[in-house]
Amino acid sequence: MKISIIIPTYNEEEFLPDLLKSIKRQDFKDLEVIIADANSTDKTVEIAKSYMCKVVPGGLPAVGRNNGAKVAKGEILLFLDADSVLTNNYITSTIEEFELHNLGIAITQIVPLEKGFINEISHEIANYLTKQISHIKPHGAGCYGMITYKSLHEKVNGFDESLDFGEDTDYIERIAKISRFKVLENPRLLISTRRLEEEGLKEITLKYAKSTAKQLVGQKVTLEELGYSFGHGSSKKNRILYSLCGEGLGHAIRSGVVIEYLINEGYDLIVFASDRAYDYLNSKFDNIYYIGGFNTVYENNSVRNRKTFVYNMKDVPSDLKNNMTKMFNLAHKFKPDVIVSDFEFYSNLLSHILRIPLISIDNMHVLTEAKYSTPNKYAKDRLFSESVVHAFIQNAKKTLIYSYFFPPLKNTENTRYVYPILRDKIYQLKPTDGDYILVYQTSTSNNELIELLKKNPQQNFIVYGFHVDKKEDNVLFRSFSEDLLYKDFKDAKCVITNGGFSFITEALQLGKPILSIPVKKQFEQILNAIYLDKLGYGEHHSKINQAILDNFIEKIPVYKKNISEKYVKPKNNNETLNILKETIEEVINN
Structure with a gap:
């Protein structure tokens, strides 16, 4: 037999039929097709058998290719990816040029299956760069199609199965040392642009540049470094699609802790976030994807519901299409076992569309899942906020609620x-009582507060949330910096903030009394402040004046004592993270 075509697969029922049809259409017939399957859970194996392919166990690409080569009867091996399609006369053209130049190993060039200027120009650039780099050092990737002799494959002991990325380039380099390598000029292989669509041209280009640069100097690259998760392997990791609200930094900061924990526990993750949450997480992790999100309009420290509605509605049609397309495509490839949402709207829709179980973990659901009473003056705000929570998340399999107060639950x-x-750093801080008050705002519209602070020259204030670095009299403004905030937090004698959940809980952990002026009409903040006052950890006011400020400062020792005696301070996040893991496993296994 002349040639054996070896194709590693994992859940490729969507793409494999087109490749097998294209092989069947070839004029060249002296061949066999071997599918090395990594325990697919879809119809991949069934499709392979229907085309009379040999099926052998697979794994990561290196494992699958080696297993295929072991049973191959052809003198020539052609390695293809499952999402490629052969152009007319591809096999004949490839063999002729391969033998004409007396090569030992070669790759072909690629063209996109999906037409369009960006797709076509990006693939031509990829071809050009691959050819140029090959003059410096033999280099290539499995997606280009690799052809070699079985005798050479065996001489170098096949692909290095210890590599989870770059095993193809390593293979090419080792065979090229004992033979000749070339990027073939004539044959063209059609390849899917699914990864380009999922990650974007910029992200793909950066990853390609990073991997190529390392490989050129002889360094190995791993999947983890590049943020890839191909899902191959005989022992399947559970996969989580994690999505979070992007407004403010509270959701992002705690999600950073959760994401790091889940990765360390061996889960595969992809993460969706908007706005500042995306920027924060993308600087710390791979596999973070941007989506459009909802934003609240604030004026004079109050939510403007009508303007918020108008502002968000103008973007909803495009966000709905773009977000759902991106999330659907990535989820279709990634095949998550569960979706975990920290109050993110589109992941809830995705859960219903794909019938993937949803776990909700946030602080917002205390509004709808707990029994509590509040003054009648907040009834309208409460009804509106409860409606938003109900709209964002429906029919979660499990709901976990972050809270420092615990009214009875309905279910x-x-x-x-x-x-x-x-944050772990908060647990590590050793707080002291300095001579300043820390002020933290999530809205830049509370100008009345700043004017009041300036009227108290006997007090020093450090203010975050206005996104500037400047000093005005006794008020020092800082833009956000985690390291500076830790220091300022640690040594503050108390804090003034709105009703943001994350900052309040960090302040309580550090034993800092809190003067809370929640954003008007934002009922979640109002409820946080009500319970803060009720528990004796600080004060709740709808606005601030000199008398309120003086009274609060006078009572700081009382509030510190209450926090010290009544507030439960965990030593770390272990209990909550373990509960989350148990919940994930319960939902997946049921």
């Missing part, structure tokens, strides 16, 4: 409280 079977997630 304890599927809902439970967990302690707030805090």
